[in-house]
Amino acid sequence: MPMVSRHSIQARARTVALRLAAEYPGTVDQLCALDHNGPFQLLVATILSAQCTDEQVNRVTPQLFAAYPHPEDLAEAPVEEVERIVRPTGFFRAKARSLINMSNALVDRFDGKVPQDMDDLTSLPGVGRKTANVVRSVAFGLPGLPVDTHVGRISRRLGLTSETDPDKVEADLNMLVRAEDRGAFSLRMILHGRAVCKARKPLCQVCVLADVCPSAGSF
Numbered sequence: 001m002p003m004v005s006r007h008s009i010q011a012r013a014r015t016v017a018l019r020l021a022a023e024y025p026g027t028v029d030q031l032c033a034l035d036h037n038g039p040f041q042l043l044v045a046t047i048l049s050a051q052c053t054d055e056q057v058n059r060v061t062p063q064l065f066a067a068y069p070h071p072e073d074l075a076e077a078p079v080e081e082v083e084r085i086v087r088p089t090g091f092f093r094a095k096a097r098s099l100i101n102m103s104n105a106l107v108d109r110f111d112g113k114v115p116q117d118m119d120d121l122t123s124l125p126g127v128g129r130k131t132a133n134v135v136r137s138v139a140f141g142l143p144g145l146p147v148d149t150h151v152g153r154i155s156r157r158l159g160l161t162s163e164t165d166p167d168k169v170e171a172d173l174n175m176l177v178r179a180e181d182r183g184a185f186s187l188r189m190i191l192h193g194r195a196v197c198k199a200r201k202p203l204c205q206v207c208v209l210a211d212v213c214p215s216a217g218s219f
Helices: 005-025 039-048 054-067 072-073 080-090 093-108 118-122 129-139 149-157 164-173 179-195
Strands: none
Touching: 039 054, 039 093, 039 129, 054 080, 072 093, 072 118, 080 093, 118 129, 129 164, 129 179, 149 164, 149 179, 164 179
């Protein structure tokens, strides 16, 4: 395969960002599919979204937030009751423990407020870089590029990265996407992955990126 210059990759990334913005318009908050009101609710919803659809999370969180609206409430919640509520999201025992432990950490170390700093966020139980980037970009309007399976897959197909490790994919994309655009870029990639650039059978014939995608038509 011929070498591709960094300039060519940067030009392709700009084209991808512009076309996805036209295809999936909206602010980062509008593009986020998780129903939430404030950073704490978004943090909880994002933890629950692991290995679960956003739709299923949105069916569960109203009851959870009604019962435990603040970190102080969730920190004191009986684990069995939290497990019962979040059970439909899968891995409910681990998620219930993470939510309670995360809430305790917020109360003990951050006065019940969700921190904005990446290191502070990832120090919370159950919070990795992907979750932290969601919270930073959507709740606080800060630079953050969450890398899930859709973002990783599409980025590799587009030739924007060759990495498979999410943290390395994030680092590559951060060099190509403006800081203020990273959150929306990630969410648009996710929407595109669900609707068009699917894992098993991408719909290249209707893809707005087909003419700049090195992988188009190869599936």
